[in-house]
Amino acid sequence: MKNQHHQVYDTIIFDLGAVLIDWNPRYLYNKFFATEAEAAHFLQHVCTADWNEEQDAGRSLQEGTELLITQHPEYEAAIRAFYGRWKEMLAGEISASVEILRTLKNSGRYKLYALTNWSNETFPLALVEFPFLQWFDGLVVSGREKQRKPYHSFYQLLLDRYQVNPDTAVFVDDNLRNVKAAEECGISSIHYLHPDQLKDELAKKNILS
Known part of the structure; x- marks a missing residue:
């Protein structure tokens, strides 16, 4: 020591x-889904932290988005919003x-x-x-x-x-x-x-x- x-x-x-920087995907998805529980489920099981880190590591946003839509077609609009409405995840400094x-x-x-x-x-x-x-x-x-x-x-x-x-x-x-x-x-x-x-x-x- x-x-x-x-x-x-x-x-x-x-x-x-x-x-x-106050960045949190919940800021967007609490508006997107009817309940906070639905938003939490989506971020735990669909647009996960692990998935997002692949884009952080250089995978294109488009590739990451299309891949998830193939896996979860019922969530297409919500998946597209992750980067389409990304700025709504920022609550400022x-x-x-x-x-x-x-x-x-x-x-x-x-x-x-x-x-x-x-x-x-x-x-x-x-x-x-x-x-x-x-x-x-x-x-x-x-x-x-x-x-x-x-x-x-x-x-x-x-x-x-x-x-x-x-x-x-x-x-x-x-x-x-x-x-x-x-x-x-x-x-x-x-x-x-x-x-x-x-x-x-x-x-x-x-x-x-």
Whole structure:
């Protein structure tokens, strides 16, 4: 275990969805279906997280959509809405987290990167929607790279591309699976729950304290 009080960090790597950007398919499907239970069933059994991650890893939206329609023809309209009405899954930025990012940026003490599982076809919409994405020193997007979290090679890609030393980097993600993978790559990590908890965890590492 590293002594956190003597460890100095110079790089913070952020996940985007559910950390800085409030993205959730339920925002769309709670409108689409008559009940929240129907929406939940659809997202658990049809447009699943695993299915969406294949698009994040580079499969085209059209291919992913047509494949599911073949398997679930009765849900065709709902399946087409996943990317057809994708922007309705965005509820804006998580402003308290973005404020933390702003403080880190303004301090001038840290390199800031984003490591995100995101389709390369929808990511350009996010770039337009969220100006704070320009604050990063680099963005590594799974759909562009044709690989994704939690594969170690995806983390290594960021480390290599930007000459980041894993010993002096901190990774922030809401998905425990991705956090564990980063730690296996030697990157100290924070399992994000909410902005106040993130601030506390950073302070424990003498960041923003």
